[in-house]
Amino acid sequence: MPPFVGRRAREGRLPGCHELVIRVYSKESQVASRVEQWTGANADPLEGWSLPAWTYDDPEFFELEKERVFAPSWQVVCHVNDVPNAGDWHTLEYIGESVIVVRGKDAKVRAFTNVCRHRGSRVVDGASGCSKRLVCPYHAWTYDLDGSLVGVPDSASYPGLDKSRHGLAPVDLEIWRGFVFVRLRSDGGPSVAEMMAPYEAMVEPYRLEQLEAIGRVTLRPREVNWKNIGDNYSDGLHIPVAHPGLTRLFGKSYGVEAEEHVDRMWGDLVDRPSANWSERAYQNVLPPVPHLPEDRQRGWLYFKLWPNVAFDIYPDQVDFMQWLPVSPTTSLIREISYALPDDRREMTAARYLNWRINRQVNAEDTELITRVQQGMSSRSFSVGPLSEKEVCLRHFCKRMRRIIPAARQEQRPAKGWSGREA
Numbered sequence: 001m002p003p004f005v006g007r008r009a010r011e012g013r014l015p016g017c018h019e020l021v022i023r024v025y026s027k028e029s030q031v032a033s034r035v036e037q038w039t040g041a042n043a044d045p046l047e048g049w050s051l052p053a054w055t056y057d058d059p060e061f062f063e064l065e066k067e068r069v070f071a072p073s074w075q076v077v078c079h080v081n082d083v084p085n086a087g088d089w090h091t092l093e094y095i096g097e098s099v100i101v102v103r104g105k106d107a108k109v110r111a112f113t114n115v116c117r118h119r120g121s122r123v124v125d126g127a128s129g130c131s132k133r134l135v136c137p138y139h140a141w142t143y144d145l146d147g148s149l150v151g152v153p154d155s156a157s158y159p160g161l162d163k164s165r166h167g168l169a170p171v172d173l174e175i176w177r178g179f180v181f182v183r184l185r186s187d188g189g190p191s192v193a194e195m196m197a198p199y200e201a202m203v204e205p206y207r208l209e210q211l212e213a214i215g216r217v218t219l220r221p222r223e224v225n226w227k228n229i230g231d232n233y234s235d236g237l238h239i240p241v242a243h244p245g246l247t248r249l250f251g252k253s254y255g256v257e258a259e260e261h262v263d264r265m266w267g268d269l270v271d272r273p274s275a276n277w278s279e280r281a282y283q284n285v286l287p288p289v290p291h292l293p294e295d296r297q298r299g300w301l302y303f304k305l306w307p308n309v310a311f312d313i314y315p316d317q318v319d320f321m322q323w324l325p326v327s328p329t330t331s332l333i334r335e336i337s338y339a340l341p342d343d344r345r346e347m348t349a350a351r352y353l354n355w356r357i358n359r360q361v362n363a364e365d366t367e368l369i370t371r372v373q374q375g376m377s378s379r380s381f382s383v384g385p386l387s388e389k390e391v392c393l394r395h396f397c398k399r400m401r402r403i404i405p406a407a408r409q410e411q412r413p414a415k416g417w418s419g420r421e422a
Contacts, residue, residue, distance in 0.1 A: 050384045051397050053376035054412035056225040062328040066095040068403050072187040077101045077180045087130045094324045104145040111182045112147050112168035178209035195261035211338035220333040224373040229323040234263040234392035248274050258395040265302040282353035287346040289315045316350045382410050
């Protein structure tokens with residue numbers, strides 16, 4: 001990426017594009033970049049290249065991703081307003097684990113692995129519920145809402161059992177602006193608040209803490225590697241090619257940038273006629289939002305938190321989406337919409353039209369990522385060159401190569417390679 005100081009923007013028209021300008025940002029030091037150009041010091045020959053195709057379907061690479069990428073990363077479970085009362089709980093299942101988030105009698109929200117300490121049975125079933133206590137359906141070991149073991153049938157037959165040492169296993173939990181995040185392993189990485197720190201002032205007016213769910217969590221399986229979903233989410237170059245609706249909505253305003261732990265994308269609605277009635281109606285009926293500043297009244301804002309959690313922030317609602325790895329070539333997209341209470345007819349209509357617009361975008365993206373996953377199995381493809389405008393993908397590839405160095409190899413290593421890398 002050519003050097004820039006601070007947030008200076010580089011603008012350029014895409015080939016064949018008459019509607020959209022992608023704005024990209026780099027935070028690299030101008031001096032450091034010049035030194036690299038003059039001396040070649042620290043230059044990474046892979047800087048301008050994608051991850052190799054084999055990393056998108058390799059079983060051993062996938063196992064390392066689960067341990068090194070997902071176990072220490074923050075994952076959204078729900079919003080605090082989804083568990084308003086004592087005993088309310090939500091679960092999240094990923095990489096072979098089940099996590100339960102539950103509000104205690106003391107109003108505190110906690111997270112545990114959803115695993116009984118007796119024989120390893122799942123304690124609760126389903127995505128959500130409410131319980132006075134958590135009772136294992138296998139042998140009725142009973143846990144209080146704070147995770148402590150309070151009941152063991154025929155406890156006299158367990159000589160020396162110390163119930164205080166056999167409560168549900170706790171999981172790291174963080175509440176960021178009302179959203180409940182968990183992580184399976186702490187590796188000293190940043191908190192969600194630290195990840196989002198560069199954007200706190202930008203996010204603050206949206207009152208995320210007060211959001212309430214509209215609809216329910218939906219799960220959408222996809223026959224693609226999780227990275228293909230994330231690559232597509234943060235990719236601005238495909239917007240004018242594959243998303244005509246977004247191009248009509250945003251005109252030339254769509255932009256992307258990469259922070260250390262967060263990608264940001266944005267676009268401002270343009271007021272002009274559209275042949276698509278959903279787009280035309282959305283722009284006409286979207287009402288003013290009193291708590292938002294003027295420059296946010298017509299703006300769409302997107303954040304992707306490392307490695308797989310996204311927030312789509314609109315004037316009318318907020319969606320969260322995460323793409324969970326299931327196998328080397330399958331993923332599960334988990335998403336739900338939230339909004340502030342607003343009974344205006346115009347707002348109800350705007351939210352419906354928003355859904356219609358994004359349903360079309362999702363269908364277009366599904367076709368795109370499926371085509372990429374299929375193409376990556378070709379013996380003719382290994383790696384691809386990255387545009388200087390693909391700042392988010394460049395940053396993602398660089399980080400993945402650092403976490404799993406085998407990703408620097410263009411061709412698939414011989415079977416058993418992951419044992420040598422451990």
